[in-house]
Amino acid sequence: MSSPTITFIGAGSSVFMKNIVGDILQRPALSGAAIRLMDIDPFRLEESAVIARKLIATLGVKATVETFADQRRALERTNFVVVCFQIGGYQPSTVIDFEVPKKYKLRQTIADTLGVGGIMRGLRTVPHLWSICEDLLAVAPDAIMLQYVNPMAINTWAIAEKYPTIRQVGLCHSVQGTAHELALDLGIPYEDIRYRSAGINHMAFFLQFEHRQPDGSYKDLYPELHRAYREGRAPKPGWNPRCPNKVRYEMMTRLGYFVTESSEHFAEYTPYFIKDGRDDLIDKYGIPLDEYPKRCIEQSAAWKKTSEAYKKADKIEVKQSKEYASSIVNSVWTGEPSVIYGNLRNNGAITSLPPNAAVEVPCLVDDNGIQPTQIGDLPPQLTALMRTNINVQELTVRALIDENREHIYHAAMMDPHTAAELDLDQIWNLVDDLIAAHGDWLPKWARGARNAAVA
Numbered sequence: 001m002s003s004p005t006i007t008f009i010g011a012g013s014s015v016f017m018k019n020i021v022g023d024i025l026q027r028p029a030l031s032g033a034a035i036r037l038m039d040i041d042p043f044r045l046e047e048s049a050v051i052a053r054k055l056i057a058t059l060g061v062k063a064t065v066e067t068f069a070d071q072r073r074a075l076e077r078t079n080f081v082v083v084c085f086q087i088g089g090y091q092p093s094t095v096i097d098f099e100v101p102k103k104y105k106l107r108q109t110i111a112d113t114l115g116v117g118g119i120m121r122g123l124r125t126v127p128h129l130w131s132i133c134e135d136l137l138a139v140a141p142d143a144i145m146l147q148y149v150n151p152m153a154i155n156t157w158a159i160a161e162k163y164p165t166i167r168q169v170g171l172c173h174s175v176q177g178t179a180h181e182l183a184l185d186l187g188i189p190y191e192d193i194r195y196r197s198a199g200i201n202h203m204a205f206f207l208q209f210e211h212r213q214p215d216g217s218y219k220d221l222y223p224e225l226h227r228a229y230r231e232g233r234a235p236k237p238g239w240n241p242r243c244p245n246k247v248r249y250e251m252m253t254r255l256g257y258f259v260t261e262s263s264e265h266f267a268e269y270t271p272y273f274i275k276d277g278r279d280d281l282i283d284k285y286g287i288p289l290d291e292y293p294k295r296c297i298e299q300s301a302a303w304k305k306t307s308e309a310y311k312k313a314d315k316i317e318v319k320q321s322k323e324y325a326s327s328i329v330n331s332v333w334t335g336e337p338s339v340i341y342g343n344l345r346n347n348g349a350i351t352s353l354p355p356n357a358a359v360e361v362p363c364l365v366d367d368n369g370i371q372p373t374q375i376g377d378l379p380p381q382l383t384a385l386m387r388t389n390i391n392v393q394e395l396t397v398r399a400l401i402d403e404n405r406e407h408i409y410h411a412a413m414m415d416p417h418t419a420a421e422l423d424l425d426q427i428w429n430l431v432d433d434l435i436a437a438h439g440d441w442l443p444k445w446a447r448g449a450r451n452a453a454v455a
Contacts, residue, residue, distance in 0.1 A: 003032035003063075004333050007078040007143075009071060009132060010085025011037035012044030014051055015303055016148070020082055021052050022318045023326035029334045030326065031061035038067070038074035039085075045069070051310050058315040072135040080329050081145045083132065087124040088441045090296040096437045097121065098293055104430050105276045106421050109264040110292045112150040113202050114389055116418055119411050120434050122154035122396045124441050129155055133163040144332060144369065146171055146325050151393075152201040152343055156358035158397045160345040169370050170343030170358065172201055173322050174261045180322070181245075182209065182258065185234040186224060194218055196362065198350060198375045200386050200393075201343050202261035203269060204360045207378075209258065225249075225258065240264065242294075244286035247273055255381050264291050269389055271420035328365050335367035344372050352377040357390050388416045403445040408435070 006024065011017050017037070024030045035052055039045040045067050052065045068074035075081065087093070097117035098108060111117025129149070136143055145168040149155055156170040175197050183190040188211055196208040209225070210218035228234035229252070235245040240262075247263035251270075259266055267273040267287045274289070275281060282289065310316050324340040331338045342363040349372045350359050362373045377383070391414040399407035412418055412427050422430065428450075435446060 001029060001334070003034065004030060004079040004329060005034040005036065005077065006080045006082065006329065007036040007038060007074050008048075008082045008084065009038050009074070010083060010149075011048045011067075012039035012041045013084045013086075014044065014048045014307060015299075016084050017048050018051050018055065018316075019321040020084075020323060020325045022055050023321055023323060024329060025055060025059050025061050025063055026318065026320060027326055027330045030330055031059070031063060033063045035063055035065045036068060036074050036078065037065065038069070038071055040069070042069070047307055047311075051307070051316065054310060054313065054316050055318060058318055071132065072139055075132070075135045075143070076139045078140045078143050079333070081132065081136065081140075081143050082148065082325060083129065083145060084148045085128070086149070087121075087128055088438070090293070090300070093121070093124060093438065093441055094293060094296060096434065098290060100433050100437050101430060103433070104422055104426050106418060106430065107274055107276070107289050108292075108417075109268050109274070109288055109290070111268070112292060113152065113265065114269050114392055114417075115415050116412055116430060116434060118151045118154070119392065119396050119408065119415070120438060120442075122151045122158075123400065123408070123443065123446055124438065125149055125151070126155060126158040126397075126400050127443050129159055130162060133159060133166045136166060137163070141165070143167065144169070144328070146328060147343075148172075148325075151396075153358040153389075153393045154396050156201075156343045157345070157356070157393055158400055160358070161356070161397060161401055167369060168344075169328070169340075169363070170201060170360075171324050171328075171340075172343070172360070173324075174202060175204060175341040175360070176322050176324075178258070178260045178262075179206075179209075181235075181238060182221075182225065185228060185236050186211075186221065188221075193221070197260055197341060198359070198361050198378065199260075199382065200353070200358065200389060201360045202265055203386055203389055204260045204341075205255075205257040205378075205382050206260065207257065207375075222256075222258075225252065229253065240288070240291075242286075242288040242291065246285045247287065250285065255379075255385070257379065257382060264288050268417050270385070271416045274417060274421075276421060328370065331365040332367060332369060337364060337366045339363065340365055340370075342370055342372070344370070347372075349373065350375045350378060352380070352383040353386060354390065354394070356394075358393070388414075399446070400443075403443070405446055405448060405450065408446065
């Protein structure tokens, strides 16, 4: 069997690239893959190439690595495209998304998915994703895009809306990552757990979470999750010591289901936890304000040390990550079926959500591609909560599709956290300030004068 060609756009994200390439090359059918790395930063691109070649040497496989500065050339006749860039980077864009809202006493934790930070990130990101779609239509129309960029739902929705023929899936590790986390909280081997999740990215819920019994039957684990939280046995300290993960457990007691994205994320998707003058809530639930900037700084410093070590080493450690990319590539290339959780256009998979929304559901993957499974209606309280986030996503996508600056304000108005904290004049002025601060990082139509109708 021939080997696939896999292109990384944003390959300067060296940690992520290493994990995905390592996963791919450990699969026998993919071990001879042609790996193409593309990035606009020549230093980081070369750093990633060195690491990828050392992965090949460590595993003793026949894969090849080639670097590109030109996006279209990197995509020519490729089979798969892994997208992993951040438009605007930590400096200046992430800093802007945090510091400008603080002037209005609007505090955030991650700000990359929803809220004013997520809206701005979507406006910066989608135009470049569309440029990848244009290149794919020209030089690799049958390729599959594995999209790992936030804001995931806005990105996936915008691609499906403007380029419906592009084969794409938005990928996140929150479902499988949270399942591992809950298994740890309950002291149950992950391999003995069965689950089913559905919703929108970062706001999907475990509809089923069960433990396999010795006789082969399955036991519902929700009563044990409630009991463990009530008795103080859960949550156990997670990977982020600044966030004790209480927000998600608390929401489980109110909604009856456990959400698949972290407490630091979920705290800013709802109006309940971050309120000006309510530091008691911050303390009670352990909400890590300004978490993403802190994480960016820490990860950058840690990677600098790690990359230097990799450059000096002849071989480097290779582990299997929790990411779905290699499983998808393997299933599409070989026909060997697998099941992943992917983000795609709804098209009726979740009947209680809009058909054009981007939803996260179980998907069967084989040589026919990525096929979402039918979920039906979600519990009404989950549907209602998701709609509050979908409103923001839809208006951001409409702003991009129609090149309508007014919809940026409308999206911010509908954001649950922003609307709970700011009045209308503050929201309008905050959006103006964010647009001005981002400048050329935003599309030209977004930088024009505010419409008189919303002045």
